[in-house]
Amino acid sequence: MTRVAILGAGPSGLAQLRAFQSAAAKGEEIPEIVCYEKQDNWGGLWNYTWRTGVDEYGEPVHCSMYRYLWSNGPKEGLEFADYTFDEHFGKDLASFPPREVLFDYIEGRVLKADVRKFIKFQTAVRHVTYNDDTGMFSVTVHDLPNDREYTEEFDNVICATGHFSTPNVPEYKGFDVFGGRVLHAHDFRDALEFKDKDILIIGTSYSAEDIGSQCWKYGCKSVTVSHRTAPMGYKWPDNWQEVPILTHMDKDTAYFKDGTSKKVDAVILCTGYVHSFPFMEESLKLRTANRLATADLYKGVFWVDNPKLSYLGMQDQWFTFNMFDAQAWYVRDVIMGKIDVPDRDARAADVVERVAREDAGEDDYYAIRYQGDYVQELIDETDYPSFDVEGANQAFFEWKKNKKKDIMAFRNLSHKSVMTGKQAPPHHTPWKDCLDDSMEDYLKA
Amino acid sequence: MTRVAILGAGPSGLAQLRAFQSAAAKGEEIPEIVCYEKQDNWGGLWNYTWRTGVDEYGEPVHCSMYRYLWSNGPKEGLEFADYTFDEHFGKDLASFPPREVLFDYIEGRVLKADVRKFIKFQTAVRHVTYNDDTGMFSVTVHDLPNDREYTEEFDNVICATGHFSTPNVPEYKGFDVFGGRVLHAHDFRDALEFKDKDILIIGTSYSAEDIGSQCWKYGCKSVTVSHRTAPMGYKWPDNWQEVPILTHMDKDTAYFKDGTSKKVDAVILCTGYVHSFPFMEESLKLRTANRLATADLYKGVFWVDNPKLSYLGMQDQWFTFNMFDAQAWYVRDVIMGKIDVPDRDARAADVVERVAREDAGEDDYYAIRYQGDYVQELIDETDYPSFDVEGANQAFFEWKKNKKKDIMAFRNLSHKSVMTGKQAPPHHTPWKDCLDDSMEDYLKA
Numbered sequence: 100m101t102r103v104a105i106l107g108a109g110p111s112g113l114a115q116l117r118a119f120q121s122a123a124a125k126g127e128e129i130p131e132i133v134c135y136e137k138q139d140n141w142g143g144l145w146n147y148t149w150r151t152g153v154d155e156y157g158e159p160v161h162c163s164m165y166r167y168l169w170s171n172g173p174k175e176g177l178e179f180a181d182y183t184f185d186e187h188f189g190k191d192l193a194s195f196p197p198r199e200v201l202f203d204y205i206e207g208r209v210l211k212a213d214v215r216k217f218i219k220f221q222t223a224v225r226h227v228t229y230n231d232d233t234g235m236f237s238v239t240v241h242d243l244p245n246d247r248e249y250t251e252e253f254d255n256v257i258c259a260t261g262h263f264s265t266p267n268v269p270e271y272k273g274f275d276v277f278g279g280r281v282l283h284a285h286d287f288r289d290a291l292e293f294k295d296k297d298i299l300i301i302g303t304s305y306s307a308e309d310i311g312s313q314c315w316k317y318g319c320k321s322v323t324v325s326h327r328t329a330p331m332g333y334k335w336p337d338n339w340q341e342v343p344i345l346t347h348m349d350k351d352t353a354y355f356k357d358g359t360s361k362k363v364d365a366v367i368l369c370t371g372y373v374h375s376f377p378f379m380e381e382s383l384k385l386r387t388a389n390r391l392a393t394a395d396l397y398k399g400v401f402w403v404d405n406p407k408l409s410y411l412g413m414q415d416q417w418f419t420f421n422m423f424d425a426q427a428w429y430v431r432d433v434i435m436g437k438i439d440v441p442d443r444d445a446r447a448a449d450v451v452e453r454v455a456r457e458d459a460g461e462d463d464y465y466a467i468r469y470q471g472d473y474v475q476e477l478i479d480e481t482d483y484p485s486f487d488v489e490g491a492n493q494a495f496f497e498w499k500k501n502k503k504k505d506i507m508a509f510r511n512l513s514h515k516s517v518m519t520g521k522q523a524p525p526h527h528t529p530w531k532d533c534l535d536d537s538m539e540d541y542l543k544a
Numbered sequence: 545m546t547r548v549a550i551l552g553a554g555p556s557g558l559a560q561l562r563a564f565q566s567a568a569a570k571g572e573e574i575p576e577i578v579c580y581e582k583q584d585n586w587g588g589l590w591n592y593t594w595r596t597g598v599d600e601y602g603e604p605v606h607c608s609m610y611r612y613l614w615s616n617g618p619k620e621g622l623e624f625a626d627y628t629f630d631e632h633f634g635k636d637l638a639s640f641p642p643r644e645v646l647f648d649y650i651e652g653r654v655l656k657a658d659v660r661k662f663i664k665f666q667t668a669v670r671h672v673t674y675n676d677d678t679g680m681f682s683v684t685v686h687d688l689p690n691d692r693e694y695t696e697e698f699d700n701v702i703c704a705t706g707h708f709s710t711p712n713v714p715e716y717k718g719f720d721v722f723g724g725r726v727l728h729a730h731d732f733r734d735a736l737e738f739k740d741k742d743i744l745i746i747g748t749s750y751s752a753e754d755i756g757s758q759c760w761k762y763g764c765k766s767v768t769v770s771h772r773t774a775p776m777g778y779k780w781p782d783n784w785q786e787v788p789i790l791t792h793m794d795k796d797t798a799y800f801k802d803g804t805s806k807k808v809d810a811v812i813l814c815t816g817y818v819h820s821f822p823f824m825e826e827s828l829k830l831r832t833a834n835r836l837a838t839a840d841l842y843k844g845v846f847w848v849d850n851p852k853l854s855y856l857g858m859q860d861q862w863f864t865f866n867m868f869d870a871q872a873w874y875v876r877d878v879i880m881g882k883i884d885v886p887d888r889d890a891r892a893a894d895v896v897e898r899v900a901r902e903d904a905g906e907d908d909y910y911a912i913r914y915q916g917d918y919v920q921e922l923i924d925e926t927d928y929p930s931f932d933v934e935g936a937n938q939a940f941f942e943w944k945k946n947k948k949k950d951i952m953a954f955r956n957l958s959h960k961s962v963m964t965g966k967q968a969p970p971h972h973t974p975w976k977d978c979l980d981d982s983m984e985d986y987l988k989a
Contacts, residue, residue: 149719152597152731153604157710157820159597225822226671241822248826265602274594278736280725286597291723375602377670377686381693 101130103434104238104253106227108136108218109143110205110420111259111411114427116214118483121181122431124212130434133251134218135240137161141209141218143261145202151286156243158223161264163285163372167317167536169197171309175494175514175523177420180484182208183518188542193526195510197536205420227256228380229405236408255434258376259411259423262389265375268368271301273348283368284310290317293365299353300324301345302369303331310367312507315339316531323353323361333506374413383408389415391470392453397446399453399473400426401433406440409433417467417495418474421486425477432481467495490517507531546575548879549683549698551672551823553581553663554588555650555865556704556856559872561659563928566626567876569657575879578696579663580685582606586654586663588706590647596731601688603668606709608730608817612762612981614642616754620939620959620968622865625929627653628963633987638971640955642981650865669823672701674850681853700879703821704856704868707834710820713813716746718793728813729755735762738810744798745769746790747814748776755812757952760784761976768798768806778951819858828853834860836915837898842891844898844918845871846878851885854878862912862940863919866931870922877926912940935962952976 103119105112112134123129137158140146148154148162170177173194178184184192187207192200209215219240225248226239239250266285274281284306290313298319300307303326311322315336322339324331330341343356354360376384383402387394393413395403402408409430412423432438440446460466471492478485494514501509510530513523526533527543548564550557557579568574582603585591593599593607615622618639623629629637632652637645654660664685670693671684684695711730719726729751735758743764745752748771756767760781767784769776775786788801799805821829828847832839838858840848847853854875857868877883885891905911916937923930939959946954955975958968971978972988 147720149715149722149726150713152728153711153713155713155715157604157818157822159602159604223822246831248829266598268595268598268600270594270600275592277594278734280734280737281594283597289723289725292725373602377602377668384693386691 101255101434102251102253103130103132103255103257104236104251105132105134105217105257105259106224106238107143107259107261108134108138108141108220109259109261110145111261111423111427112136112143112257113141113205113209113214114420114423115257115259115411115430116217117181117209117212118424118427118431120212120214121482122435127435130254132217133253135222135224135238136218136220137223137243139221141215141220142202142205144263145198145205147198147202149288151288156221156223158243159265160285161261163263163266164198165287165310165313166289167197167313167534168309169510169530169536170195170201171305172417172419173494173498173514173523174201175516176418176491176498178516178518179208179424180421180478180486180518181424182211183516185516185519185521190542191521191524192542194513194523195526195530197538197541199536199538200541203538224260224378226378226380227383229383229408234407255407255409257409257411257430258379258385260376262374262413263372265373266368267371267373269301269370271345271348274366276350277348277366278350279363279365281366281368283370285372287367290314290319294318295320296364297321297362298323299345299361299363299366300369301366302326302371303329304369304371306371307331307369308333308506310369311339315507317534323363325353325355333502336507385410385413387413390457391415391466391473392450392457394454395450397440397449398429398477400430401440401446403443403446403450406433406446414470417470418491421491422470422474424483425474425481428481428483429477438480463499464496467492487517490515546700546879547696547698548575548577548700548702549681549696550577550579550662550702550704551669551683552588552704552706553579553583553586553665554704554706555590556706556868556872557581557588557702558586558650558654558659559865559868560702560704560856560875561662562626562654562657563869563872563876565657565659566927567880572880575699577662578698580667580669580683581663581665582668582688584666586660586665587647587650589708590643590650592643592647594733596733601666601668603688604710605730606706608708608711609643610732610755610758611734612642612758612979613754614955614975614981615640615646616750617862617864618939618943618959618968619646620961621863621936621943623961623963624653624869625866625923625931625963626869627656628961630961630964630966635987636966636969637987639958639968640971640975642983642986644981644983645986648983669705671823671825672703672828673825674828674853679852700852700854702854702856702875703824703830705821707819707858708817710818711813712816712818714746714815716790716792719811721795722793722811723795724808724810726811726813728815730817732812735759735764739763740765741809742766742807743768744790744806744808744811745814746811747771747816748774749814749816751814751816752776753778753951755814756784760952762979768808770798770800778947781952830855830858832858835902836860836911836918837895837902839899840895842885842894843874843922845875846885846891848888848891848895851878851891859915862915863936866936867915867919869928870919870926873926873928874922883925908944909941912937932962935960 119129221243223241236253236256266283325345400409471488475488515522564574666688668686681698681701711728770790845854916933920933960967
């Protein structure tokens with residue numbers, strides 16, 4: 100019997116489990132599946148922990164989430180086509196739920212599908228190799244609580260370990276003498292730590308925008324954001340400034356390229372993440388920038404040199420959960436022999452075409468459509484429930500405009516589900532005044 | 545030619561390089577040596593970095609040191625017998641140097657020995673296996689800057705990766721809701737972060753004692769130390785209290801087993817480290833408690849099941865640098881065929897004897913002598929310069945008494961070098977008033 104290893108039980112790995120289970124539920128014979136998960140629960144990034152650095156087993160902590168995190172994109176853009184918010188919560192929900200609510204939603208689908216039995220928790224993947232002679236992968240894993248390493252053989256490997264866990268941590272002159280805390284967004288946990296503090300943020304992408312907003316909301320004294328190329332340009336509150344790139348620091352002050360300086364208490368590096376697969380042998384290791392058209396992946400998922408290996412969710416993302424689904428259903432159908440993968444030349448050409456088409460784009464609107472087209476392309480070939488991808492594009496467009504209008508208020512607005520056609524209600528409290536991020540509070544009428 | 549891999553270029557790995565080089569300097573033919581070091585410089589723990597969590601390559605940060613760290617034991621207990629403080633600094637030095645001074649001393653010896661050429665920096669060890677058929681080890685490493693993984697074969701492997709880098713991080717109820725920072729001592733960097741704060745420390749060993757003292761010295765508001773079994777019992781300052789074990793926390797308060805509670809701003813887990821060798825295959829992996837007689841190591845260094853593998857410095861430590869030397873010289877002589885290793889039964893019996901003898905001890909004085917005897921046992925069989933081990937024992941005894949007398953003043957006292965016979969001068973400023981930990985300040989007359 101074909102044996103398939105899924106590495107990771109976050110949104111992508113769970114999508115893959117659900118894809119196989121949905122085929123089984125239709126009476127099809129599915130391969131033997133083993134999913135290895137380092138953490139003690141599923142959900143990947145959405146599985147919050149207070150831990151930072153390394154965990155109780157010395158493994159790098161996967162979680163990059165923080166307390167009080169609310170979705171920064173509308174839930175209408177990430178809804179599962181086979182399991183709507185309506186189905187899970189049985190009531191209308193505002194558009195930007197906090198982490199706990201989204202975790203509950205992700206979990207609801209896989210509880211219903213009863214796929215937990217496939218997962219070996221607290222099991223870290225140590226080494227994946229491919230044997231040309233046998234055509235099999237050897238996957239060496241470490242059962243952490245029992246401190247036991249063992250190796251199993253698989254016909255296929257699906258790597259779903261994510262790419263927002265290994266921080267990109269640049270060094271700036273003076274970090275070794277600055278007296279305050281220097282941390283990467285990956286290690287940020289509670290905005291209250293920075294109450295009444297002057298914080299410096301390096302970077303201009305989602306982490307910078309959201310961690311800065313979070314600290315502002317929970318009472319930091321000021322936010323200074325340093326950019327390399329251009330400011331984010333939103334209409335920030337009065338105690339928030341954007342400045343050029345940091346040149347150096349001393350014991351308590353940051354100095355910027357324009358000659359200005361600012362006394363700060365802490366530095367938060369919102370400098371992104373890197374794709375990191377230290378467990379993959381050289382010939383199987385994905386090396387790609389964080390972009391829409393990843394390097395070396397046919398159809399965005401199959402390893403060009405050996406399509407028995409696939410990588411899920413390795414793209415930069417506008418679409419998330421339902422894109423992982425589209426990929427997972429497609430990978431399932433290839434493994435189950437329902438879809439053919441072309442020869443190496445055609446696979447390589449596919450990547451070249453995707454890269455060129457992405458590079459031809461000029462703005463985020465192009466990028467959103469580009470990724471929407473990709474999702475559509477995949478779902479057209481499987482039995483994943485079709486949905487109005489163009490409607491999802493439109494939700495993203497609207498959301499971008501709302502942010503531009505008022506970055507501290509876009510979460511108060513609502514979007515329309517492309518799955519149910521229903522417009523979300525507004526939340527009971529404006530985001531900036533709502534200090535309680537619990538599910539209980541979010542769901543109350 | 546025999547090939548030897550040394551894993552790690554900290555104090556133990558450097559001792560091993562120096563051991564081989566000293567034989568070469570005497571005209572002996574030494575094996576081919578490759579030393580793999582994850583960091584970009586040598587010195588192991590003594591190589592300070594501001595980084596915490598994972599480094600720029602996603603590798604767990606090795607450094608557990610913090611700014612303003614002064615040796616917590618007298619330098620007279622750790623002096624190299626073949627390279628004295630006198631030789632390195634050319635002047636008398638007080639007994640408790642800060643980190644930078646000790647780093648300089650460690651580096652001085654290996655610069656003189658010209659062993660840097662043996663080290664492959666920024667190279668992480670991924671996987672070590674032993675092949676019974678060939679009698680060789682395969683060592684797979686990751687050249688981090690070039691992102692290239694490769695494997696080399698070796699006759700012997702010497703693991704010198706330390707055991708104060710992988711934190712033991714227990715969870716207490718409420719850590720997931722407490723609003724302040726929760727960190728392990730491993731991630732502690734700058735006491736100024738805790739100025740004017742109420743800090744809670746969990747644990748009673750060296751990290752607890754020293755990080756608490758550090759925070760007190762740099763102006764934290766209060767120190768509360770929670771113990772599981774017994775308080776440390778030193779005469780602490782007025783704003784320092786020892787309390788029973790933590791039962792739980794809420795948003796801002798810690799609750800203890802005796803029913804008391806304390807509002808705190810941060811929690812520092814001084815809960816120790818674990819021996820962690822995720823790169824070692826199952827059959828080669830050392831699993832031991834932090835004790836004087838490690839499990840499964842003949843003579844405290846050779847892997848009982850396969851003495852071609854050795855582990856340096858894996859003991860709990862009173863003796864440090866010169867004990868690593870004693871081990872390194874011994875391992876060198878075994879590899880070079882000058883000392884024989886007995887059969888498996890005798891190796892296993894040696895471990896049993898050491899464990900029993902350690903277990904028979906009742907106090908720290910016994911433990912110090914026990915480890916002194918071990919050092920003596922090893923140096924008696926090699927050409928490592930003999931030194932007055934009993935004199936070193938006496939320095940440790942004195943030091944323990946000085947701490948008992950005044951925990952905030954023991955570093956103002958001086959000890960006698962067993963290498964040169966000279967009594968150290970007192971430092972120019974009492975430790976508690978000396979806020980500058982630079983080498984420049986320490987060395988000034």
